[in-house]
Amino acid sequence: MDSRLQVVCFGLLLASFVAHADIQLDAQQAYPIVFADNLSEDDYLGELPKVLTVSRLSQSIADSPSAVTVIDRATIRASGAVDIPELFRLVPGMYVGANAGYVYNTNYAVSYHGMNTAYPGNMQVLINGRSVYTPLFGGVKWSELPIALMDIERIEVTRGPNAASYGANAFAATVNILTSTPSETPANTVLATHGNGRNEAFYRHAGKTGDLAYRVTTGYRQDDGLDDRNDFKRTRFANAQADYQLNLNNYLEFEFGLTEGARGEGNAQEDNIVFLPRTKQMNNYYGLARWKHQLSETSDFQLQAYHSYDRSDDETTSVNLRPLIALISPILAASLVSDSIYINNEVITERTDIEAQHIFGLGATIRAVWGASVRQDTTYAPHYLGNKKTDKFNLQRLFGHVEWRPHAMWTLNTGAMLEHNDFTGTDISPRASLNFKPHPNHALRLGISSALRTPNYVEEKFNQKYAIATTLVVPRLVLQQVLANKGNVNPEQIISRDLGYVGKLGGVQLDARIFSDEITEVIRLDERTDFTVPADVLLVNPTNVDTGLNSGSAKVEGFELQTNWKIGTRTNLLLNHSHMRIRETQNGLSRNFTKSMPVNTLSAMLTHDFKNGWDASLAYYQSSETTQLGDGDPVGLTRRCDVRVARKFNTSRWNGEVSAVVENLFNTHYEEFADYNTLNRRARVNLRLDF
Amino acid sequence: MLKHQKKWVANLLASFTLALVLFVPYFAQAYTGITIVMSAPTDSNLEFVEAFKLELMNARSTNLRVKVIDLSEVEKLVVAENSELVIALGVRALEASSKLKLTTPVLGVFTPLPTFNSLLVNSKRMLGNFSAIVLDQPYSRRFSLIKTVLPEAKNLGVLLGPDSSSDMDDIREVGESAQFNILQESIQLQTDLIPHLTTLLGVSDALMAVPDSLVYTRETVQPILLTSYRHQKPVFGFSQSYVRAGALAAVYSSSKQLAKQAAEISIKSQQLSSILPPPQAPKYFSVALNYQVARSLNIQIADENVINKKMLALEGQP
Structure with a gap:
């Protein structure tokens, strides 16, 4: 008693x-x-705010229309990663290559099921529902995101097209990065990392006053980039998030972030004429507001608006061009009005997006979401677009998705997105899947999903050239035209079919699928045959002017396996494997298209929690040979092993952790994406204090 | 908390009987009417009053009159102290009623057990004329709900605070006899909430919430439910509101059910020279389930009625 x-x-x-x-x-x-x-x-008896509202509750993976990989806090921590894209090595079917090529260095070339370039644009990437891919090339500048890894609660990767939910660009896969809410965050956190080529420090403060919970994170990141490349980054950033519980049925969320810093750009091995090694400045910010309104127990309305701004201030002056022009004609060389050309490669992009959605349940069997959004992207890129105008791109969307569970064993998902944009007009992307769950621990899924990829500015509107005037009448201008888009490129289309299994066998969680992706109207950059210049302009590359166009079709077929094995209470093993082949089904693909995804990828991570606060993890990543597109080179089999050891400690005042990470433990020489991207063994130590 | 119910009740009964034998003359103050004192005219209180009156009417065996006082509308609580049984709805009402003549029998409803204990001591009242139907469901009942809803759950996480930490032994004892492995974390400061919760969720199959004014509040409901959800672990709440907010399930007693029990006590105690039984757990109960949460966590649960019936069968109730 x-x-x-x-x-x-x-x-x-x-x-x-x-x-x-x-x-x-x-x-x-x-x-x-x-x-x-x-x-x-x-x-x-008191009323409580509804936390797990219908809009917060995601579909169970067993009911989901697509294959999903969840990278949670524990996995992020165990991986020892300091850059978000490194985590995608744990996603079966994904290729991750750190690349320091021409511009936006080092950026990660991340893509799912191939078709990867230095500027990949076939994934939708969202942070808390905000689309973060740049309108310029449709991809993400990962290091420019005003987010700290420690604020990320989980990353959900939908493998396969997901346009019905996230629209165009949710073509090959969708990455949804979710941060922890302020109310879940410790009052103060200091995090410092020191290691080879990397130093960073963050401070975070979280608090609550009345019904307002907030979190502010600031940080400084010094990243020396890859070995022997001019790709250093010095980044300062701040991010704030605030949640305000207006009353039991109304909830407001605000986010704000900004980043600024210096970037090393240009590598003489790749371009020793125009874009020479230099330092550029970048800055960006965003603001977001979201209103969540609970209409009833089973119905939520959400209105979200955000605006983001991104600027990259890049100026360059070429080498003396006379000796080069002299190879064509010494007279022409002598007639140039200047020795070199100056290029203002400033790029400013902005995005404004407003979205409303309504989620509701109908009886016990139907759950539905529908909504609409409008977006405007603006792009100012005088060098790339060939003019000083700010170009506008408008996008309107209407989407709906219904999950119907007529029986405990069956779930039917259907959905579609209707989109209208300034580049390709109106399109619809439907999707359907049938999930059969004979047992709560075993589910089979048969799915078909389609998506479109709208051409990006590189493919639709670039007019990139180098021009230098002469004192002559003819030619009055010497021109090298790099890209001269014809425009009117159709959207690339994918229809993906898969048969998947999600289940639990003892302590092993298993996710396996076989898939077949049919890609038509493939967008590629290819030689433009009808490009003409006025008679008094000398085009130095008449057979080498590119344009975006639709050409060829392909099929990607294979299987993926994702396992999470809980070996006892203290040990865990993640094991992921993908095997696939790309076939050309209609001629016209670029040369290395079918090699743009390694046939086999493997990733494994073993974590063990020792007693007394010690824990360790060992990760292994392997991918077979591949030749990536757009700036990529043939690279051979890569193997890499990372190890992390951590010691947690608690005092009455502090909770903390000291950890050490070694990447590429055996110092295996390997190249990623292109032959110039090498990364030798690197070590880091990290200290984290919560108080 | 109504903890380890059997032992608790046995001990309490022993003390009660002893007190009764020794001091019967002190208690005797037969009541002919009932005054219901409400802390405030809340929905649950009003529903209680209505259901209580109906129960008395249906009982026929009694002619007890019922008066209702809304504490928020009177300056001073005035009751016909020598002829009334006072049923106090809510802590404020119970506190005010505890200051009435020590001979006036007072039955608290909508009161947590720790608060009842505190009032009992502070008011210098005695069991026998000061009792309650507490809000706390017995742990045995809470464990049978978890067993019924989530039969495969073995490791149960319990996060305790200053109010609830003394319950640990009872929770462990009852839990273990129900074949659960109880994992416990205790906190003294709200800043420790998430780290300890995270540790607990890492090793538990589900979390059982225990009322505590530091751990389970209106402010902490969001981080607790969100963090648990992110770990894909269900929470078993202790109230209907917790289930509405996002817990998977809870046992609770509705105003009607509490009114029925209170009516039974009122009638029986009148016949027993107005001596009230010891404080007791709710006898009648319902089960609240959150099907949307279950669906999202891929947990297949039976219909509320089926679970209710199973629970009643487990307690030997019809």
């Missing part, structure tokens, strides 16, 4: 005696027992 109650009973008896004898004795004084008298009926 509870000692408290024993004392109460004894006290009562004694008090009864005393009371009977008409002598007052303060029981509390006589028995100084502290009781919890701060609990009231309100703690049991």
Whole structure:
């Protein structure tokens, strides 16, 4: 029996005696027992804000229309990664290559199921529902994101087209990065990392005043990039998030972030004429507001608006061009009005997006979401677009998705997105899947999903050239035209079919699928045959002017396996494998298209929690040979092993952790994406304090 | 907390009987009417009053009159102290009623057990004329709900705070006899909430919430439910509101059910020279389930009625 109650009973008896004898004795004084008298009926009966609203509840993976990989906090921590894209090595079917090529260095070339370039644009990437790919090339400048890895709660990767939910660009896969809410964050956190080529420090503060919970993170990152490349980055950033519970049914969320810093650009081995090694400045910011309104127990409305701005201030002056032109004609060389050309490669992109969605349940069997959004992207890129105008790209969307569960064993998902944009007009991307769950631990999925990829500015609107005037009448201008887009490129189309299994066998969680992706109207950059210049302009590359166009079709077929094995309570093994082949089904693909995804990729991560606060993880990544597109080179089989050891400690004031990470433990020489991207063994130590 | 119910009740009964034998003359103050004192006219209180009156009417065996006082509308609580049984709805009402003449029997409803204990001592009242139907469901009942809803759950996480930490032994004892492995973390500061919760979720199959004014509040409901959801671990709440907010399931007693029990006590105690039974757990209960959460966590659960029936069968109730 509870000692408290024993004392109460004894006290009562004694008090009864005393009371009977008409002598007052303060029981509390006589028995100084502290009781919890701060609990009231309100703690049991009081209304609580609805936390897991229909919009917050995601579909169970067993009911999902697509294959999903979840990278949670524990996995992020165990991986020892300091850059977000490194985590995608744990996603079966994904290729990750750190690349320091021409511009935006080092950026990661990340793509799913091939078709990867230095500027890949076939994935939708969202941070808390905000689309972060750049309108310029449709990909993500990963290091420019105002986000700290420590604020990320989980990353959900939908493998396969997901346009019905996320629109065009959710072509090959969708990456949804979710940060932790301020209310889940410790009051103060300091994180510092020191290691080969990398130093960074972050400070985060979280608090709550009344119904407002907030979090502010600031940080400085010094990244020396890859070995022997001019790709250093010095980045300062700040990010803030605030949640305001207006009342039981209304919730407001705000986000704000900014980044700025210097970047090393240009590598003489790749370009020793125009874009020479130099330092550029970048800065960006974004603001987001979201209103969540609970209409009923089973119905939520959400309105979200955000604006983002990104600027890259890049100027360059070429080498003396006279000796080069002299190879064509010494007279022409002598007639140039200047020795070199100056290029203003400033790029400013902005995005404004407003989206409304309504999620609701109909009875016990139907869950549906529908909504609409409008977006405007603007791009100012005088060098790339060939003019000083700010180009506008408008996008309107209407989407709907229904999950119907007629029986506990069956789930039918259907959905579609109707889109209209300035480049390709109106299109629709439907999707359907049928999930069969004969047992709560075993589910089979048969799915078909289509998506479109809208051509990006590189493919649709680039007019990139180098021009230098002469003192002559003819030619008055010497021109090298790099890209001269004809425009009117159709969207690239994918229809993906898959048969998947999601289940649990003892301690092993298994996700396996076989898939077949049919890609038509493939967009590529190819020689433009009809490019003409005025008679008084000398085009130095008449057979080498590119344009974006649709050409060829392909099929990607293979299987993927994802396992999570809980070996006892302290040990865990993640094991992922993909095997696929790309076939050309209609002529016209670029030369290395079918080699743009390694046939086999393997990733494994073993984590073990030792006693006394020690834990360790060992990761292994392997991918077979590949030749990536757009700036990529043939690279051979790569093998890499990373190790992380950590020690947690707790004092009454601090919770903390010290960890050490070694990447490429065996110092295996390997190249990623292109032959110039090498990374030798690197080590880092990391200290984290929560207080 | 109504903890380890059997032992608790046995001990309490022993003390009660002893007190009764020794001091019967002190208690005797037969009541002919009932005054219901409400802390405030909340929905649950009003529903209680209505259901209580109906129960008395249906009982026929009694002619107890019912008066209702809304504490938020009177300056001073005035009750016909020598002829009334006072049923206090809510902590504030119970506190005010505890200051009435010591001979006036007071039955608290909508009161947490720790608060009742505290009032009992502070008011210098005695069991026998001061009792309650507490809000806390017995742990045995809470464990049978978890067993019924999630039969495969073995490791249960329990996060305790200053109010609830003394319950640990009872939770462990009852939990282990129900074949659960109880994993526990205790916190003294709200800043420790998430780290300890995260540790707990890493090793538990589900989390069982225990009322505590530091751990389970209106402010912490979001981080607790979100963090648990992210770990894909269900939470078993202790109230209907917790289930609405996002817990998977809870046992609770509705105002009607509490009114039924209170009516039974009122009638029986009148016949027993107005001596109230010891504080007791809710006898009648319902089960609240959150099907949307279940669906999202890929947990297949039976219909509420089926689970209710199973639970009743487990307790030997019809």
